[in-house]
Amino acid sequence: MAVKLLLIALLALASSSAILASDPSPLQDFCVADLKSNVFVNGFTCKNMNDVKAEDFFFSGLDRPRDTNNYVGSTVTPVNVNQIPGLNTLGISLVRIDYAPNGLNPPHTHPRAAEILAVLEGELYVGFVTSNINNVNRLFTKILKKGDVFVFPQGLIHFQFNIGKTNAIAFAGLSSQNPGVITIANAVFGSKPPISDDVLAKAFQVDKNLIDWLQAQFWTYN
Structure with missing residues (x-):
């Protein structure tokens, strides 16, 4: 019983450490x-x-x-x-x-x-x-x-x-x-190499031509 309680306490401590990580x-x-x-x-x-x-x-x-x-x-x-x-x-x-x-x-x-x-x-x-x-x-x-x-x-x-x-x-x-920064449009449409337009067309439920156009744009990094 004591071993069980110790294991539970260790698991709780590990969980709280992960939650408070910074x-x-x-x-x-x-x-x-x-x-x-x-x-x-x-x-x-x-x-x-x-x-x-x-x-x-x-x-x-x-x-x-x-x-x-x-x-x-x-x-x-x-x-x-x-x-x-x-x-x-x-x-x-x-x-x-x-x-x-x-x-x-x-x-x-x-x-x-x-x-x-x-x-x-x-x-x-x-x-x-x-x-x-x-x-x-x-x-x-x-x-x-x-x-x-x-x-x-x-x-x-x-x-x-x-x-x-x-x-x-x-x-x-x-x-x-x-802190790092991930600008959503830049990451999705401007990654190098690009994400497959098949993947993005299905994810956004749009035509591949629109994805190709978006990937061809210049994405400003702030």
Whole structure:
């Protein structure tokens, strides 16, 4: 009986560890990423403490507007471990998003992070879609104005669309040093090599000619 209870407790512990999994917790004050290291681990190896500088924790320029003259009318400026090596093991990062009028940050997911977005200027229509629960993917949407905040749960498809007549700016915090991004249209229709048009035609229940046309388009990466 005691062995059974121990096994149940171990299984419960393993399950809870999986559920609470996120970026690794730091075991020291900091672990500045050595971006030049040839050692590959889940994250980055630490720079020698004697070589760490204040610049390893610094990034400048998020006050400057970005060019939104592209197919989607938006530009995402990331500040993650690749821009600030000192973010390594801290489990956080940041982005600035600029939107032209009618600019869209297309439906996408962050496989390793939840996101909290704050609007600094403009008016955005935002939303996310749940996973398939009882054969329903539920959509949550909101119109955000200056000073408003919205949360996108980890891994769920979400978007932002500038419905105002002026440029919009938002900042977003993410719960990973390297959250990753999968832009849905780019991944489905712009993968290299391409997904079979037979597969996509059946999945989307459309003619193969439409799939071929979509795969021939230029997909902007934000």
